[in-house]
Amino acid sequence: MIADEIAKLFPGLYGQPSVSVVPDPSAASSGQKLKIGVVLSGGQAPGGHNVISGLFDYLQERAKGSTFYGFKVGPAGIMKFKYVELNAEYIHPYRNQILGGFDMICSGRDKIETPEQFKQAEETTNKLDLDGLVVIGGDDSNTNACLLAENFRSKNLKTRVIGCPKTIDGDLKCKEVPTSFGFDTACKIYSEMIGNVMIDARSTGKYYHCNCTTYGSCYITLECALQTHPNITIIGGVAKIEPEKMLIQMVETELEKRKQAGSYKGQFMGQSHFFGYEGRCGLPTNFDATYCYALGYGAGVLLNSGKTGLISSVGNLAAPVEEWTVGGTALTALMDVERRHGKFKHVIKKAMVELEGAPFKKFASLREEWALKNRYISPGPIQFSGPGSDALSHTLLLELGVSPLTGLPFILQLSIHVWSSFLILKPMSPS
Incomplete structure (x- = not known):
């Protein structure tokens, strides 16, 4: 025992x-x-x-x-x-x-x-x-x-x-x-940066892979996903590799095969971002x-x-x-x-993301819609006064049994797709 x-x-x-x-x-x-x-x-x-x-x-x-x-x-x-x-x-x-x-x-x-x-x-x-x-x-x-x-x-x-x-x-x-x-501060810092990249992806038609995982627990990844609504979120990264770069390479390999087969004529410009030290201080x-x-x-x-x-x-x-x-x-x-x-x-013992926990269940209930439609949210910088300045993280509220607000009036809502463990931003057509 x-x-x-x-x-x-x-x-x-x-x-x-x-x-x-x-x-x-x-x-x-x-x-x-x-x-x-x-x-x-x-x-x-x-x-x-x-x-x-x-x-x-x-x-x-x-x-x-x-x-x-x-x-x-x-x-x-x-x-x-x-x-x-x-x-x-x-x-x-x-x-x-x-x-x-x-x-x-x-x-x-x-x-x-x-x-x-x-x-x-x-x-x-x-x-x-x-x-x-x-x-x-x-x-x-x-x-x-x-x-x-x-x-x-x-x-x-x-x-x-x-x-x-x-x-x-x-x-x-x-x-x-x-x-x-x-945790609260770091996630809000990362979410601001992810939101900024989302706007850029929407504006330029680029794809972005954002790695915001540390040591594999993935709570940061999950929280940032709940705050920004990426297209794709991967929970459960491996600390020994750089998953965002691995995914870009996999996409490039697949698109090259399609080019050779004549089924793809476009251009892929993958951009990766690792959010780590920026949130610590x-x-x-x-x-x-x-x-x-x-x-x-x-x-x-x-x-x-x-x-x-x-x-x-x-x-x-x-x-x-x-x-x-x-x-x-x-x-x-x-x-x-x-x-x-x-x-x-x-x-x-390190606490890991629980698949039966309230935060992950909330994410799971929304991820299909996020994948197919642009539901991006750019939270903007941390607020120290006014509406939202005392807001708690989605993860904490859900674990405490409190339903977080879906958004605040001043939050700019966009449409975009992202991955998390690293987050991927996939621009959609203007229509």
Whole structure:
């Protein structure tokens, strides 16, 4: 049983329940001065600085006199004892200014896995006398957070570890963690670019293949399809190949055969676009900015309450912000066993697009019409005020059981065809 294996690997954490935070506006500062560290781990995602700002504000409001450290360049900063003290003056330039990236303290893809690396992490937390550490990252980074929490607890160290769900891929989620931050912003950035290319395809009669898949989870592909209505959407890309270029080559090969047979006399000009890095550091949407701030603030509450081995979670997201719920979900509850590099490894399971899930079913109900008719939508740039500025992603709304609007009055609606996993734009005749 996988559960038994996870219980053996995490004896100090396994079985602990999820927790909810009960609001108490009248509560004064705890009077406890904390020493908290934060680390950005993995690829960038819009909103990371908002998480840090939320955590900092919690310490300022509820644990006055606390010390806040930021480890530089990801987990390597923990192992190499490279950090900076985060104070109001240091954080201020990143508030609502250049919040899109991770440049406040920078990120890295190092992992704390070997006994020597765990020893280095222990030495750093002891030197700084840390009460808590917040790991902002994706599934692998939060797996690392769980391992750190277990290691610290087994050594009777006082440092507690809390994770925050970060990834534009949208594949770190469960019932208690409805979405990862950055997904909303990235999808809206990609959808704007896809919409722009759609207009170009319509105007010039070109075909476009747009690859917007990362790591194979395809949530970005599905969400962008729901936002832009491409002709063809392919869910389930392979990370080792460039599918948009492969498809162009396949089309060219087929058309050449038809030319030789005399059944085709036209000209094919395939254009490919890969949308990846463009969405990682954009200015976060209103949703991501608020969601991230709540995640950071919630992480502070969990640490100050003595919790460890949890991931900060914010729920009831379809309701007004004032009605959102905050809590913590056990990281061990997200664990699974995967085969990597020929070995079985305990990791947080990636969430994949479910063919029986509401988002895919919605897409499946529309794809035939999109394939045969031009139903393109060009969403335009992200809005920060006015109608639509607080709109949630189609994927999140459908998974929460809420029907998203089919379109907003100001959205320009066009006709076009697209593929997704990469998106293909197929121009139709002006008639």
